[in-house]
Structures are given as structure tokens and as C-alpha cells.
Amino acid sequence: MSVTAEPAIIPAGKTAVQQEGRAKAFRLWITAGPGLGWVIIFLLIPSIILLGISFLSADDYGSPAMPLTVQPFQQVAGYSLLGWDDGNILIFLRSLEQAGIATVVTALLSYPIVFFIMTRHESIRPLLMLFIVLPSWTNQVVRTYAWSIMLGPTAPLTWVAHSLGMVPPDLGIVPGQFAVTTGLAYNYLPYMIVPLYASAERLDWTLVEAGRDLYSKGFSLFWHTVFPQTLPGLLSGLIFVAIPAFGDYVVPSLLGGDRALMIGSLIANQFTETPDWPYGAALTMIMLVFTCGGLVAFRVLTRKFGGSVEATI
Amino acid sequence: MLDSTALPASAPPNSGAAGRGAITLSGITRIFAGSVPAVDGVDLTIEAGEFFTLLGPSGCGKTTLLRMIAGFETPDKGRILISGKEMQNIPAHLRAVNTVFQSYALFPHLNVADNIGFGLRMRGIKGAERAKRVNAIMDLLQIGQFAKRNAAQLSGGQRQRVALARALVNEPEVVLLDEPLSALDAKLRNELQIELLRMQKRLGMTFIFVTHDQHEALVMSDRIAVMSKGRLQQVGPVLDVYEKPRNVFVAEFLGLSNIWPITPAGPGAADTPLGRLEITTPVANERMAMIRPEKIWIYSDNAVPADKKNIFKGIVREAIYMGASTQYRIEVAGEQTVLALDTNNAAAERSWRAGEAVAVEIKPDNIMLIEA
Numbered sequence: 256m257s258v259t260a261e262p263a264i265i266p267a268g269k270t271a272v273q274q275e276g277r278a279k280a281f282r283l284w285i286t287a288g289p290g291l292g293w294v295i296i297f298l299l300i301p302s303i304i305l306l307g308i309s310f311l312s313a314d315d316y317g318s319p320a321m322p323l324t325v326q327p328f329q330q331v332a333g334y335s336l337l338g339w340d341d342g343n344i345l346i347f348l349r350s351l352e353q354a355g356i357a358t359v360v361t362a363l364l365s366y367p368i369v370f371f372i373m374t375r376h377e378s379i380r381p382l383l384m385l386f387i388v389l390p391s392w393t394n395q396v397v398r399t400y401a402w403s404i405m406l407g408p409t410a411p412l413t414w415v416a417h418s419l420g421m422v423p424p425d426l427g428i429v430p431g432q433f434a435v436t437t438g439l440a441y442n443y444l445p446y447m448i449v450p451l452y453a454s455a456e457r458l459d460w461t462l463v464e465a466g467r468d469l470y471s472k473g474f475s476l477f478w479h480t481v482f483p484q485t486l487p488g489l490l491s492g493l494i495f496v497a498i499p500a501f502g503d504y505v506v507p508s509l510l511g512g513d514r515a516l517m518i519g520s521l522i523a524n525q526f527t528e529t530p531d532w533p534y535g536a537a538l539t540m541i542m543l544v545f546t547c548g549g550l551v552a553f554r555v556l557t558r559k560f561g562g563s564v565e566a567t568i
Numbered sequence: 569m570l571d572s573t574a575l576p577a578s579a580p581p582n583s584g585a586a587g588r589g590a591i592t593l594s595g596i597t598r599i600f601a602g603s604v605p606a607v608d609g610v611d612l613t614i615e616a617g618e619f620f621t622l623l624g625p626s627g628c629g630k631t632t633l634l635r636m637i638a639g640f641e642t643p644d645k646g647r648i649l650i651s652g653k654e655m656q657n658i659p660a661h662l663r664a665v666n667t668v669f670q671s672y673a674l675f676p677h678l679n680v681a682d683n684i685g686f687g688l689r690m691r692g693i694k695g696a697e698r699a700k701r702v703n704a705i706m707d708l709l710q711i712g713q714f715a716k717r718n719a720a721q722l723s724g725g726q727r728q729r730v731a732l733a734r735a736l737v738n739e740p741e742v743v744l745l746d747e748p749l750s751a752l753d754a755k756l757r758n759e760l761q762i763e764l765l766r767m768q769k770r771l772g773m774t775f776i777f778v779t780h781d782q783h784e785a786l787v788m789s790d791r792i793a794v795m796s797k798g799r800l801q802q803v804g805p806v807l808d809v810y811e812k813p814r815n816v817f818v819a820e821f822l823g824l825s826n827i828w829p830i831t832p833a834g835p836g837a838a839d840t841p842l843g844r845l846e847i848t849t850p851v852a853n854e855r856m857a858m859i860r861p862e863k864i865w866i867y868s869d870n871a872v873p874a875d876k877k878n879i880f881k882g883i884v885r886e887a888i889y890m891g892a893s894t895q896y897r898i899e900v901a902g903e904q905t906v907l908a909l910d911t912n913n914a915a916a917e918r919s920w921r922a923g924e925a926v927a928v929e930i931k932p933d934n935i936m937l938i939e940a
Contacts, residue, residue, distance in 0.1 A: 461669055461671055462676075464640050465669060465673040466675075468638060468661075468687075469666070472659070483677040
């Protein structure tokens, strides 16, 4: 009896395992599928198309055409019929600098703002956070125009700049690098404040008390007890600000003028004003490589701060 | 950054409550916005080198009182003298007082040695000297092998030692401990209680210990203060507070008790719901009679010695065997319950069973008159 029963059991067990495996795969697709689909449709496919375009030639209207060439990439590096030009390198470096400064400024502004909100009564904190996020619900172009008025030749802020000799008389702060920095910092401030607030909200205040108990005060107290706890939020904020600020084109276009061109505007120009799709695509590819490279470098760097930070990227 | 000499200088030793590590609180009151006082007019003197416990239920104000000594809270009224110096308005980082937090509050981004050395580092004590002191305290607490570990990798008991080391390494005048053992399991807690006590005796520092655990308070303290609703109910040596509680709250919070309301019935007697009790102390303002369960004698109801006073007949309703002793709930005079504790001190101890008819003896000497 027992010998004949055995083979009957094994296939039954197998089906159960198979069913379980199928259920697992189904769950995986259900949960990961939409995200994966999003990335494929809106990121991967366009990137591949752009990559293709970047190896094509431009026709008379700037649209992609055969034959295949690496000329767009040469153009990115600064080589053209007129010889080598450092313009693109400068724009690239300026973009890095502007994004870097704007990121540091948002971080420095965010700490006092976050701690102001955090120390308010529980009932009004959500409202204060709403005020922080509210401006980003309006159009970025509108907000940036507002700054071009506030930093224009007749604005009070400009008088201050005039009297300090920062800006030549009769000229506004706009257009210029300073205006771009201001615009970028303003635009991306909420993207720093929100993750920082999220980590500051979970702050363990007894660690701050322990610091005070152990003879620490002022900046040293902040540095040793608050800063390490808010580091995950800060790191997320750095990414949320630095990457879009690096590629931003609305702010430099409206506030920067020709003297403060950034890579985002340069790319936008290749698809609008002076069309050259392959060149624009090549620029985009290079920017993408640098952004991804930056993210990877950042991740390697944050690993050194310990596992708690990894969840941020 | 602080130099160690920048800490409040210690007063000359052996000058009573003004000695190094002595604490005097007078009229301390702390009221949180829109609430009843958390601490209400507390006067208290803690001697140098004492193991002093603040005992009370949660919300009684004991932690708030501790936090005011640490400098995390400022009293609304009253004075705090630490080592004879007025401290109520001095910020925490300038007080020669260190705290062992309930949650340990170890810095998660620092390893054990750096956690312990943090206070010394903030006081500007450099490299070799700091390492020497940190190593010495780690040896004392037997945590040297964890020096390079992260706080998150330690067990509860190990974290507790690190937190203690982090306080002790600064050689504070007073060590404040806010329920430091409450997160540990019973066996470890008992071990650490003894160890903490030994450490305190050895170093001679003043320890102020906050707990809601009466057993812990009894085991560890030189003196205890029982708190309720922001006020001190009773302060004294452990034995006094247990044996002679001042009021019903103290009697019930510390140990088990039988408490009955009394009405005086002439000299040496008082009426209770049990019946008339013979007592040795004259009734003054007290309105209650209290006797501890272990001070009640139980007899078979037909074998009571003739010369005994305050004998009440009853029936055992519940017998809870607890190994070393058995706890009895005995119904006397209809609805009254007497709680009695009997040591199981003979191998073939005859213990009473539920339903058995017995007689209890409430010796006049063992009756304490207490306030309501």
C-alpha cells in the first residue's frame, strides 16, 4: 500500500510548489510591474530614441537625417567647422557651479526653516508645510517671472545691490548669474525642505539632551546630535535639488540671459530656436551620463555614512 | 568648549548638604502650560554619596524633578543647590551632573568608545588622556571588548553599561538615572541592580535613581522619596518608609498592605470594620490602621493559643503558592478581607487551603496608624 501511495503524493506536491511559484511571480508583476512600465515607457524608450538620434546628421531644418555620424558629439566637445571652442565646457561648468551653489543655499536655508516649523505647535505644522509646498503648485514660469521683476532695474533689492556696487548703475540684477542662483534656490527650496522635515520630524530629542548633558552646546551640539540624525533627509534633499537644478532651463532662460546660459537652456535651444536635433540629443546623452555618474558617486559616498542613508536613493 | 576646571568648582567635602554631590531642593514647582503642577513645592535634601531613589507611579513628577536637577527643565519656582551652589538657572552643559537615560540615548553614529568619550571630548580633554579614562571606565564595567562596536549592535544590558560608563567617565558630582533598568528582563535587571549598587558604593558618587518599581527601590536605595501628584509623600530610609508608611498611598505603593478605617474607642483600642482592635499607640490624627500581610499570624480556628489578642476568625478564600511563601486571602467578619503572607519555612509545611476555617492574629505592635 505504502509503495503505491508514494508516487501519487509527489506530483500533487509538485503542483503545489508550482502554484506557489506562479502566485509569487504574479505578486511580483503586480507590485513591480507598474513602476517598471513607467520607467520603460517614459525613460528608457525615449532615451534609446534620443541615443539613436544623437548618431544621425541634421538636415537643413535641423531634423535628424541619415547618414550616421559622430559629429554631434564632436560638437558637444566644442569642435566645429570653425575649430575648437570652449563655450560648451564653460556652460557645463557653469551649470555645475549654479546647481552646486543653489543646492548649498537651499540646504542652509532649509535647516532654520525646518526647525522653525518643527518647534511650532503640532496643530499648525501641516499648515506651515503647506505654505512651503504651495508655490510649487503654480507655474514655474510665472514664479520665475516674478523674480525677474523683483530683481529688475527698479526693484528695491537692486537698489541695495547698486549701493553695494555689486551691479553697475542702471542695470538690474536680472539678467545675471546671481539672479539664476536666486531663482534656482527659490524654485527648489521645497524639494530640500520636505525630505529634511521628514527626517527632522523623527528626531530623537533625548540625543540632544544627552549632548547637553555631556557638556555640548551651540553649533557643536547641533553638529553632534541633530545633524547626524537629519543626514538621510539632507542627502535626499541634495539629490532632489542638485539634479533638476543642473538641468533646469526655465530659470537660466528667464533670469540668466546670454551671460548665464546653462546646459538645460542649451539643450532646449537645439529643439526650439535654432533646431539641431542630433546635437541636442548628444547634449542630452552627455548630461544623462553625468547625472547617472553623479548619482552612483553619491551612493558610493553615502554608503560610508552607514546603512541608514541608503534608503534615501 | 569647556575645560574641566570650568565646571562648577566643588565645595569642600564633609560640609553636610553643601558637600560635593549633595543636593538641596527648596520649594521646587514646575507647571506645564495649562495643566496641574507636575512638581508641586518639593523640599528635599540629598546627602553626598547617597543612593537616593525617587519612587512613584508614572505621571507623579519624579522624572520632571530629575530633569530639573539635570538642567533639562527649569523650575517655575524654587531653588536647586548642587554641591552647595545655586544651579536652577544654570544650563545643563555647565552642571557637573550626568544622566543615564531611560532609552540610554547612545549616539547611533558613534562607536562605544566614542560614545563614552563624548563628554570628555566636549570638555576639551585630548587624545591619550581621554583614551586612558575611557579605557579605565570600560574595564570597570567590563565592556572593553565592545569598544569599536556600534551602539546598535549591543544588547540591552550592554547598552545600559555603556550609558552608565558614559556618565561615570566624567566623574560627575551627581549621577542621575531615569529608570535605566526598566527595558531589561527580570534576571538581567536583578544582576544590574546589584552591580549598579556596588559601583555607586565604590565610587562614592551621589546617585539619584528614578523608578516606578517598588522592589527595585527597596533593593537599591539608602533612602527613598515616594512621590504622588507632584508632591513628596514620604522621605526616609527604606526600612522606615516600608515599616512606617505615613499614609495610605505610601503603604499601598510600597508592598502589600491591609488597611482599615478606624474610630477611636477609648485608650488602647479602635473600632474597625473587622471589629475592635487593641492597639499600642494612641490615636492622634490618623484615620487608618495598616498591617503588612507578612506580620499576620494564622492559626487553625480550633488551635488558637489562649493569650493572644486581636484574634479574628475567618475562612481562607484564596491561597496563592509563590514558592518561598504563600499568600492568603482570608474572609473575616462577613465581607472583610485580610491579606496574609506565610513563609513556607518547613519542608512539610502545613499550608492552608481554600475553604478552610482559620483564625488570624493581628498583633497590636504590628499595627501602624496612618493618614488617609
